[in-house]
Amino acid sequence: MQISWIQAIILGLFACLSSMPGMGGSSIGNYTLGRPLIGGLVCGIILGDIPTGIMVGCAMQVVYIALVTPGGTVSADVRAVSYIGIPLAMVALSSYGLSADSSEGAALATSFGTMVGTLGTVLFYGTATVNLLWQHMGWKAVEKRQYKKLYMIDMGLPWISHLLCSFIPTMIMCKMGASVVELIKTTLPMDGLAMKTLFTVGALLPCVGIAILLKQIVKNGTDFIPFLFGFTLAASMGINLVSATVVAGMFAILIYRLKMLSANRTVAADGYEEEEEDI
Amino acid sequence: MEKKLSKKALSKSFHNWYYGHLTCFSQEHMQTFGYLCSMLPLVEELYDNEEDKAAAMNTYTAFFNTEPQLGTVVVGITAGLEEARANGAEDVDEETINGLRAGLMGPIAGIGDSLVVGTVIPILLGIAMGMSTGGSPLGAIFYIIVWTLFAYFGMRFMYFKGYALGGKAVDFLIGTQGEALREAISTLGGIVIGAVSATWVSVTTSLQLLNDAGEPYLVLQDKLDSVFPGLLTAVFIIICWFLMAKKKMTPIKVMLVLVIVAFLGVLAGFFNPGLAY
Numbered sequence: 001m002q003i004s005w006i007q008a009i010i011l012g013l014f015a016c017l018s019s020m021p022g023m024g025g026s027s028i029g030n031y032t033l034g035r036p037l038i039g040g041l042v043c044g045i046i047l048g049d050i051p052t053g054i055m056v057g058c059a060m061q062v063v064y065i066a067l068v069t070p071g072g073t074v075s076a077d078v079r080a081v082s083y084i085g086i087p088l089a090m091v092a093l094s095s096y097g098l099s100a101d102s103s104e105g106a107a108l109a110t111s112f113g114t115m116v117g118t119l120g121t122v123l124f125y126g127t128a129t130v131n132l133l134w135q136h137m138g139w140k141a142v143e144k145r146q147y148k149k150l151y152m153i154d155m156g157l158p159w160i161s162h163l164l165c166s167f168i169p170t171m172i173m174c175k176m177g178a179s180v181v182e183l184i185k186t187t188l189p190m191d192g193l194a195m196k197t198l199f200t201v202g203a204l205l206p207c208v209g210i211a212i213l214l215k216q217i218v219k220n221g222t223d224f225i226p227f228l229f230g231f232t233l234a235a236s237m238g239i240n241l242v243s244a245t246v247v248a249g250m251f252a253i254l255i256y257r258l259k260m261l262s263a264n265r266t267v268a269a270d271g272y273e274e275e276e277e278d279i
Numbered sequence: 280m281e282k283k284l285s286k287k288a289l290s291k292s293f294h295n296w297y298y299g300h301l302t303c304f305s306q307e308h309m310q311t312f313g314y315l316c317s318m319l320p321l322v323e324e325l326y327d328n329e330e331d332k333a334a335a336m337n338t339y340t341a342f343f344n345t346e347p348q349l350g351t352v353v354v355g356i357t358a359g360l361e362e363a364r365a366n367g368a369e370d371v372d373e374e375t376i377n378g379l380r381a382g383l384m385g386p387i388a389g390i391g392d393s394l395v396v397g398t399v400i401p402i403l404l405g406i407a408m409g410m411s412t413g414g415s416p417l418g419a420i421f422y423i424i425v426w427t428l429f430a431y432f433g434m435r436f437m438y439f440k441g442y443a444l445g446g447k448a449v450d451f452l453i454g455t456q457g458e459a460l461r462e463a464i465s466t467l468g469g470i471v472i473g474a475v476s477a478t479w480v481s482v483t484t485s486l487q488l489l490n491d492a493g494e495p496y497l498v499l500q501d502k503l504d505s506v507f508p509g510l511l512t513a514v515f516i517i518i519c520w521f522l523m524a525k526k527k528m529t530p531i532k533v534m535l536v537l538v539i540v541a542f543l544g545v546l547a548g549f550f551n552p553g554l555a556y
Contacts, residue, residue: 230473
């Protein structure tokens with residue numbers, strides 16, 4: 001599989017839209033186009049192989065299922081994961097002749113994606129730094145009371161930051177990546193230590209993604225029970241994800257009702273009723 | 280005459296925030312410029328005098344950063360406060376507005392990060408991945424539609440609730456009902472994430488002990504799975520959680536630890552992805 005210049009340019013544009021301070025806005029850019037699953041669909045359409053794109057996207061999505069960026073600290077950059085990592089993983093899969101739905105295919109995709117994603121944090125800091133330039137102009141505009149300029153500064157000029165830090169790196173890495181993949185393939189044999197490690201890392205990495213998420217939910221040992229309950233539903237009982245969500249929803253309703261019941265009791269015991277409000 | 284913000288100005292302010300809160304992000308000022316852009320249509324409608332405009336805009340040059348989607352409620356609240364200030368309310372000045380903004384930034388970021396980004400999005404992605412098994416685009420399309428509608432209308436709701444109710448709008452987030460809701464959703468999230476990891480994460484060992492005849496008499500993976508299916512996967516996830524939550528390691532450091540574990544494991548014959556041309 002080769003990536004043409006036109007394809008590389010379109011991938012570059014999506015990288016501009018989808019990164020954390022992205023030109024698509026957070027909800028559509030970062031949280032939709034930037035998610036690897038959606039990136040997989042987009043890359044699949046651009047490169048003309050939707051099933052492979054989706055499967056590679058799914059494999060990488062597990063690692064980044066809980067990509068929270070508290071206070072602007074990033075451990076991976078979604079534009080790099082979704083629009084450099086996924087296309088290159090697709091190229092690598094076709095070059096190695098692996099199927100994306102095999103566990104080796106998923107491991108290769110995950111290793112590639114994570115490597116690129118971690119290096120991609122450079123792009124994040126790059127964009128944020130170039131934006132300082134526009135913000136400097138912004139303060140001048142505020143001082144001179146030329147408020148209309150703020151729109152240009154907030155929504156127009158950052159395109160230049162992205163041209164430098166999203167568009168060009170993505171385009172070049174996607175275009176040149178295919179030959180690098182070939183190079184890796186010829187220098188590192190599949191049954192050698194390096195490749196075995198790479199594939200093993202690919203299988204282990206999703207654990208980090210899940211653990212980041214658990215960090216949000218689990219405060220002490222008993223908080224692990226819902227997680228292990230869900231794990232058992234799928235691993236031991238073979239229940240699929242949509243059905244598991246329905247079961248989980250049932251428990252959520254029970255907990256909500258119980259909490260509200262005990263809260264209302266305390267209120268009643270205190271001698272006054274609080275008005276019910278609708279959300 | 281009482282000044283009242285028009286629906287048009289409020290809507291413009293909301294859309295400026297919806298789209299522009301992070302477009303011009305830097306580590307130094309984060310969402311400050313997005314905030315200025317979303318207050319501008321309001322300030323321009325409320326004040327005729329250049330001096331008053333400048334004074335109002337100056338309020339919002341203070342640093343702002345929170346979880347931007349849930350944080351829409353703060354923008355809505357300040358829209359209401361700015362309207363009150365333009366009408367001459369004595370208890371609303373630059374200090375009260377910025378005190379409120381600074382006070383809400385932290386709690387809203389905490390709730391937004393854990394509830395919206397840490398729970399709602401992963402649940403939606405989990406369901407979407409289930410629908411996309413085998414390479415079907417259905418799950419991805421499902422996520423695009425559901426999340427986009429949820430984010431847009433959710434944020435719109437937060438903005439106008441904030442504008443109408445002021446500080447009361449955040450009560451339901453931090454009150455009893457909000458707490459019950461948060462606990463329920465986080466349990467839901469925990470269960471779904473458990474199912475996601477059992478479905479999509481697979482850590483397996485290739486370790487086996489051979490008898491004299493060269494036949495394996497102990498296949499470790501089978502033994503582990505007979506105790507609890509997927510045991511090794513669950514153990515690795517919990518170790519990663521332990522390293523990050525208890526040992527305060529960053530995700531990147533944990534990833535490096537895994538690289539070393541993988542390397543040693545391959546050397547020892549514990550891991551073998553079984554590759555061949």
